[in-house]
Amino acid sequence: MTTLLQRIERFIVAGDGAFDGEFVELAAAAARFGYERVEPYRRLCDRRGVDPAALDDWRAAPAVPTSAFKSLRLAAAKPREVFRSSGTTRGAERRSVHYHPYPGLYRTVIDASFADACLPAGAERLPILSLIPDRTIAADSSLSFMAAHVFEPHAAPGSAWAVQDAGIDLDLACRWLRAQAEGEPVLVLATALALTLLLDRLEDEARGPIRLPPGSRVFETGGFKGRSLETTPEAVRRRARTLLGLDPDAVVREYGMTELTSQAYSRPGGERLHTPPWMPFRVLDPESLEEVEDGETGLLAFFDLANVGSVCHILTEDLGVREGDAFRLLGRASGAELRGCSLTAEELGAV
Amino acid sequence: MTSRVAELAAAAPSLRAIPTDALLAAWNETLTAFLDANSPERRDLDPGLLQSTGLSPAGLSHGLRSIGEGMLGDAAAGELRRPHRQREDGFSLVVLPAEPPGLILQSLLPALAARAPVLFKSSRAEPHFAPAFLAALGQRLPELRDAYAAVTWTGGDEAVETPLHAAARLVVAYGGEATINALQSAAVGRLIAFGPKLSLGWVDPGADLNHAALGMAFDIATFDQRGCLSVHAVFAEPHTAPTFAAALATTLAELAVDLPPGHSSAADRAGVRLAREDAELRGLDWHGDALDAGTVIVDPDPRISPSPGLRTVRIHPVEGVPTLDEWTGRLQGLAVAGRLPARIRRAFEQAGVSRFAPAGQLQTTGAAWRNGGIDLAAEFAGSAIRESKFKRGLNRAHDRYADAFRRLAE
Numbered sequence: 106m107t108t109l110l111q112r113i114e115r116f117i118v119a120g121d122g123a124f125d126g127e128f129v130e131l132a133a134a135a136a137r138f139g140y141e142r143v144e145p146y147r148r149l150c151d152r153r154g155v156d157p158a159a160l161d162d163w164r165a166a167p168a169v170p171t172s173a174f175k176s177l178r179l180a181a182a183k184p185r186e187v188f189r190s191s192g193t194t195r196g197a198e199r200r201s202v203h204y205h206p207y208p209g210l211y212r213t214v215i216d217a218s219f220a221d222a223c224l225p226a227g228a229e230r231l232p233i234l235s236l237i238p239d240r241t242i243a244a245d246s247s248l249s250f251m252a253a254h255v256f257e258p259h260a261a262p263g264s265a266w267a268v269q270d271a272g273i274d275l276d277l278a279c280r281w282l283r284a285q286a287e288g289e290p291v292l293v294l295a296t297a298l299a300l301t302l303l304l305d306r307l308e309d310e311a312r313g314p315i316r317l318p319p320g321s322r323v324f325e326t327g328g329f330k331g332r333s334l335e336t337t338p339e340a341v342r343r344r345a346r347t348l349l350g351l352d353p354d355a356v357v358r359e360y361g362m363t364e365l366t367s368q369a370y371s372r373p374g375g376e377r378l379h380t381p382p383w384m385p386f387r388v389l390d391p392e393s394l395e396e397v398e399d400g401e402t403g404l405l406a407f408f409d410l411a412n413v414g415s416v417c418h419i420l421t422e423d424l425g426v427r428e429g430d431a432f433r434l435l436g437r438a439s440g441a442e443l444r445g446c447s448l449t450a451e452e453l454g455a456v
Numbered sequence: 457m458t459s460r461v462a463e464l465a466a467a468a469p470s471l472r473a474i475p476t477d478a479l480l481a482a483w484n485e486t487l488t489a490f491l492d493a494n495s496p497e498r499r500d501l502d503p504g505l506l507q508s509t510g511l512s513p514a515g516l517s518h519g520l521r522s523i524g525e526g527m528l529g530d531a532a533a534g535e536l537r538r539p540h541r542q543r544e545d546g547f548s549l550v551v552l553p554a555e556p557p558g559l560i561l562q563s564l565l566p567a568l569a570a571r572a573p574v575l576f577k578s579s580r581a582e583p584h585f586a587p588a589f590l591a592a593l594g595q596r597l598p599e600l601r602d603a604y605a606a607v608t609w610t611g612g613d614e615a616v617e618t619p620l621h622a623a624a625r626l627v628v629a630y631g632g633e634a635t636i637n638a639l640q641s642a643a644v645g646r647l648i649a650f651g652p653k654l655s656l657g658w659v660d661p662g663a664d665l666n667h668a669a670l671g672m673a674f675d676i677a678t679f680d681q682r683g684c685l686s687v688h689a690v691f692a693e694p695h696t697a698p699t700f701a702a703a704l705a706t707t708l709a710e711l712a713v714d715l716p717p718g719h720s721s722a723a724d725r726a727g728v729r730l731a732r733e734d735a736e737l738r739g740l741d742w743h744g745d746a747l748d749a750g751t752v753i754v755d756p757d758p759r760i761s762p763s764p765g766l767r768t769v770r771i772h773p774v775e776g777v778p779t780l781d782e783w784t785g786r787l788q789g790l791a792v793a794g795r796l797p798a799r800i801r802r803a804f805e806q807a808g809v810s811r812f813a814p815a816g817q818l819q820t821t822g823a824a825w826r827n828g829g830i831d832l833a834a835e836f837a838g839s840a841i842r843e844s845k846f847k848r849g850l851n852r853a854h855d856r857y858a859d860a861f862r863r864l865a866e
Binding site for chain 1: 721722723724725726727728729730731733734736737738739747757759761762763764765
């Protein structure tokens with residue numbers, strides 16, 4: 106097994122695969138590994154009549170819905186990290202748990218993809234403000250794991266975590282941002298919700314917008330976790346550009362989830378999300394689970410080699426559309442919300 | 457809007473002057489017309505309503521009959537003859553949901569009974585039914601025209617909503633948690649909020665399973681499972697559950713012919729596909745063919761979760777009292793097949809279930825149904841407030857006398 110992990114790690118570090126050749130070989134080996142070690146996955150393959158030993162196309166490996174992480178233990182080895190999804194404000198739903206045996210692989214993924222996607226050209230270390238909690242506050246958050254690992258090689262002295270036990274420390278965040286206005290480019294790590302709260306505060310402050318140094322970046326991820334706000338991700342990014350005095354291409358959007366180890370990123374300022382060379386995606390017809398044509402809406406599925414510690418082929422709850430070699434997010438499958446006698450989002454008043 | 461609101465606010469005295477028989481006749485005639493898919497009113501209404509609701513024509517007619525048939529004739533007369541009356545000037549605001557259509561009937565009849573003028577806010581997603589119904593009612597009884605209106609605006613427009621909330625005697629809102637939170641934080645005087653809820657089913661081991669399946673299938677399929685009285689999950693004893701699930705799946709498939717599912721979105725279809733994939737991975741027993749024609753999953757996990765829609769239902773095998781804690785306050789109704797033991801009923805009541813009905817009749821609400829136990833006619837009239845003030849006064853008097861007796865005894 107060490108060999109497979111090492112080969113996957115080398116493939117990720119090389120970062121120049123094209124979803125053929127070595128990737129196909131590694132994907133088949135990873136699917137076999139899952140079949141041998143993850144009992145629920147073996148049963149699924151058997152029921153579907155899929156023999157991973159004969160697999161020559163990663164697309165033929167059964168995909169596991171993310172909801173399975175809420176009810177099943179999908180781990181190929183003893184977990185060394187346990188990540189839990191944060192859930193939504195609705196409260197009654199179950200949370201996903203990713204028993205992760207190979208956090209080293211997670212670190213490799215971050216090292217191989219984060220800097221290229223999120224840092225200004227040429228930057229190695231820079232001041233970072235994190236609106237994502239650190240690991241002392243959210244030990245089971247995969248996002249906090251990621252942010253902590255980003256801090257190690259990239260955070261310059263003076264970088265700050267602006268989340269306390271009670272929530273986001275907006276005073277600290279605003280003070281920190283205003284203090285950076287004359288310095289070198291900075292990086293802000295935030296969820297969409299945290300960023301919205303920060304922007305609301307900046308808008309309320311009498312001192313007016315901030316002008317962060319040119320080249321500064323904002324890393325924005327996730328949705329609003331069930332919180333109804335009068336905004337959209339696009340509007341948040343527009344406001345961030347205005348209120349933080351950012352370049353049009355300063356906001357990088359990340360797409361990740363507890364159930365995956367790798368992430369997709371937008372190009373700076375863009376909307377379309379690109380997966381790394383070790384995580385191909387497909388857009389599937391909900392009726393047939395066959396791949397739809399470019400431009401058609403369907404369920405997003407990913408084959409993440411770095412997920413070898415659980416299940417590589419993941420069927421998400423997200424709807425998207427393929428645009429060339431990238432995808433655009435369009436929403437989520439129905440299922441988590443109560444529908445009865447309720448208003449549509451358009452009807453919501455101010456919160 | 458301002459002048460319309462002023463008209464509404466001043467309409468209470470003329471409403472009180474309308475004889476109940478005239479009101480009853482107009483209500484019955486109008487509702488009968490709206491329950492008849494061949495009436496001129498429905499021929500005008502249905503194209504827009506079908507478009508906005510996405511229901512099939514048969515599904516729309518069935519759903520409207522479920523809401524409306526129990527509000528005709530003697531049932532309506534019983535409500536309209538109740539003594540509650542709005543004595544003061546002023547109007548109430550009712551915020552209607554996008555779905556299911558026809559829900560205005562459940563607040564309009566009590567408002568008529570209380571002779572309480574109401575401004576209805578129709579959803580932009582379904583702006584057809586309420587104004588059409590009020591227009592038809594006003595044609596039959598013109599005195600009602602000044603007292604009832606349905607309008608549409610985008611929710612959250614403070615210029616419209618702030619003065620309306622401040623002026624309304626009572627706001628009744630059907631909505632999601634965010635809507636309710638928004639209204640609670642707005643300057644609303646009295647607010648009655650009907651938040652999002654789901655309904656469940658119970659199959660007694662002694663029940664005729666085919667009969668139970670037929671009834672439950674109707675409670676699932678009515679309004680394509682989009683109402684708060686739609687059944688999302690059913691509890692059955694372990695040895696009954698697999699047989700019942702198979703019978704229910706067969707019945708749902710047959711019902712999809714008579715009561716075809718309406719339009720389904722990619723998100724809805726994706727939700728059902730994921731539920732099926734999840735069941736497959738977990739090795740659960742599940743039934744279903746076309747994604748929108750019904751999916752039945754036997755889920756040994758006793759915890760319930762909302763259905764993704766499109767007539768998807770989970771059957772939870774349970775022995776004894778089901779696990780409901782996580783859902784307290786979010787449950788609306790229980791469709792019962794067979795006998796419901798008292799201790800089981802109590803568990804559901806404690807979790808907030810306010811409507812118990814035989815399977816097949818859960819969504820067939822009548823005029824006397826009090827959603828959440830709330831008597832809307834009394835609320836519109838304001839007599840609920842007067843009653844509680846009276847009770848508070850009585851309690852204070854009782855306390856004073858109790859103190860006096862205690863002192864005397866000492």
